[in-house]
Amino acid sequence: MPDTFDIVIIGGGPGGYVAAIRAAQLGMKTACVESRAALGGTCLNIGCIPSKALLQSSEKYEEALHSLPAHGVKLAGVELDLAALMARKEKVVSDLTKGVEFLFRKNKVAWIKGKGRITAAGKIAVALNGNGGTLELEAKSIVIATGSDIVPLPGVEIDEKQIVSSTGALSLPRVPEHLVVIGGGYIGLEMGSVWRRLGAKVTVVEFLDRITPGMDAETSKMLQRVLAKSGFTFKLGTKVVGAKKSKAGVTLQLEPAAGGERTELGADVVLVAIGRRPYTDGLGLEELGVAKDNKGRVVVDAHYATNIPGIYAIGDVIAGPMLAHKAEDEGTVLVETLAGMRPHLDYDAIPAVIYTWPEVASVGKTEEELKSAGIAYKTGKFPFTANSRARTNATTDGYVKILADAATDRVLGVHIIGPDAGTMIAEAALAMEYGASAEDIARTTHAHPTLNEAVKEAALAVAGHPIHI
Ligand code: FAD
Numbered sequence: 001m002p003d004t005f006d007i008v009i010i011g012g013g014p015g016g017y018v019a020a021i022r023a024a025q026l027g028m029k030t031a032c033v034e035s036r037a038a039l040g041g042t043c044l045n046i047g048c049i050p051s052k053a054l055l056q057s058s059e060k061y062e063e064a065l066h067s068l069p070a071h072g073v074k075l076a077g078v079e080l081d082l083a084a085l086m087a088r089k090e091k092v093v094s095d096l097t098k099g100v101e102f103l104f105r106k107n108k109v110a111w112i113k114g115k116g117r118i119t120a121a122g123k124i125a126v127a128l129n130g131n132g133g134t135l136e137l138e139a140k141s142i143v144i145a146t147g148s149d150i151v152p153l154p155g156v157e158i159d160e161k162q163i164v165s166s167t168g169a170l171s172l173p174r175v176p177e178h179l180v181v182i183g184g185g186y187i188g189l190e191m192g193s194v195w196r197r198l199g200a201k202v203t204v205v206e207f208l209d210r211i212t213p214g215m216d217a218e219t220s221k222m223l224q225r226v227l228a229k230s231g232f233t234f235k236l237g238t239k240v241v242g243a244k245k246s247k248a249g250v251t252l253q254l255e256p257a258a259g260g261e262r263t264e265l266g267a268d269v270v271l272v273a274i275g276r277r278p279y280t281d282g283l284g285l286e287e288l289g290v291a292k293d294n295k296g297r298v299v300v301d302a303h304y305a306t307n308i309p310g311i312y313a314i315g316d317v318i319a320g321p322m323l324a325h326k327a328e329d330e331g332t333v334l335v336e337t338l339a340g341m342r343p344h345l346d347y348d349a350i351p352a353v354i355y356t357w358p359e360v361a362s363v364g365k366t367e368e369e370l371k372s373a374g375i376a377y378k379t380g381k382f383p384f385t386a387n388s389r390a391r392t393n394a395t396t397d398g399y400v401k402i403l404a405d406a407a408t409d410r411v412l413g414v415h416i417i418g419p420d421a422g423t424m425i426a427e428a429a430l431a432m433e434y435g436a437s438a439e440d441i442a443r444t445t446h447a448h449p450t451l452n453e454a455v456k457e458a459a460l461a462v463a464g465h466p467i468h469i
């Protein structure tokens with residue numbers, strides 16, 4: 001007899017585990033199939049969490065080396081203990097993944113430990129971990145939440161030693177002398193920051209003529225400038241056409257993206273970070289006829305339903321930004337819809353954050369998107385050099401930029417580069433969710449002295465009368 005559930009979710013990442021907990025809260029008999037040894041998916045195990053732990057530790061190290069003397073704090077003999085730094089990261093990961101396991105027990109979600117395959121609508125076969133045989137499950141609803149995987153680069157084969165993916169870059173056994181990062185996106189810049197702060201020379205090779213494509217172009221340029229000032233080297237408009245490994249390291253062959261003379265670049269470690277692809281391997285989708293698009297993403301309607309009744313998909317495996325909070329909210333919206341509720345997710349108000357120094361955070365439209373859509377907008381910008389809290393903290397790089405509809409003053413996009421931008425953007429996301437105007441933000445009292453006063457000032461600047469500049 002197969003085990004029967006109201007809902008079976010395949011994948012225990014931010015999309016899957018949040019959907020499972022919410023479904024159980026709503027009274028559904030819920031199972032989550034996850035083959036990894038720990039819950040939490042890419043994000044908790046090899047993504048968001050370990051990378052942020054390393055970013056935090058490496059920032060402390062850099063502060064101890066370079067910034068604290070300016071605050072009158074003198075240190076001598078500052079040393080890096082890479083093993084302790086890595087052990088702390090592992091503990092953060094393990095505590096948080098165990099936390100998800102605890103939440104599953106608390107909410108009575110069954111964790112089926114194995115690899116799931118959908119054999120028919122309503123039916124899943126799980127190859128249990130450790131040769132435990134196969135378990136047959138039945139469910140009214142099946143959710144594909146299997147996430148994403150690394151995009152490989154032909155000719156630059158990942159061995160997770162000399163040529164690593166983000167996973168290898170989270171656990172290098174020693175600080176490389178020269179780390180070459182292929183791809184100037186989220187992972188390249190965050191992991192490049194970690195290893196640069198710990199002492200590596202870092203070169204980013206990017207195919208396009210700018211880093212962080214998709215980000216507001218002015219903000220992206222400023223990020224590049226600040227990162228370059230901190231020691232990053234950028235080779236833009238450049239493609240990697242091959243890699244030769246030796247005991248001493250890796251030699252990459254580079255070419256201008258537009259074609260031209262070939263050059264070589266030596267590295268002791270190469271990080272390949274050119275994007276992620278939806279992961280549906282071994283799920284049985286082809287046999288079932290579940291529709292995918294030309295990028296391999298599962299096609300869903302506005303309610304996350306695939307073309308096969310009773311099968312749904314959320315998170316990195318469907319279209320949209322590959323972000324943990326987007327996956328989580330899709331999971332919640334899906335199961336609440338299945339429970340008969342009428343939830344809503346505003347895709348224009350999903351923030352994105354790059355946790356470099358300075359951080360970059362954005363929500364809504366970029367200037368380029370507004371221009372190409374022919375929408376008339378007003379801009380309000382306020383630099384952190386004029387924010388008193390940024391001054392007290394000695395973190396004055398960056399600005400807040402608000403884009404508002406020229407006719408209605410409605411906030412259409414907010415772009416922040418600066419200290420704690422990732423936390424600050426929440427205010428902007430909430431404002432956009434409520435359909436706020438720039439004036440609404442400007443008339444909201446902001447505590448003094450806080451970094452968020454820069455958001456208020458940028459809103460005042462939309463109307464042309466900021467106070468502190
Ligand atoms: P995943 O987290 O990928 O989870 C899918 C799970 O499904 C996996 O655990 C996998 O083992 C399991 N699975 C797959 N197939 C099967 C199967 N057949 N049977 C059983 N289990 C299966 N996003 C942010 O928002 N903020 C960040 O700071 C951030 N940092 C990142 C840093 C790095 C280095 C990386 C790689 C990613 C980062 N991301 C970040 C992206 C984030 O990790 C993803 O957007 C998020 O994990 C997607 O969630 P998901 O639930 O869709 O999929």
Ligand code: NAI
Nearest residue numbers: 183184185186187188205206207273274275276322353354
């Ligand atoms: P990315 O899409 O952010 O960046 C990839 C970069 O590589 C782009 O700039 C692209 O132009 C470049 N590129 C592509 N092919 C190339 C080639 N052949 N040679 C040189 N450059 C090339 O992808 P990344 O950094 O791998 O991250 C994957 C995803 O994971 C992100 O898009 C994001 O969704 C998620 N993520 C989110 C984080 C966060 O929220 N802070 C942190 C890390 C990852």
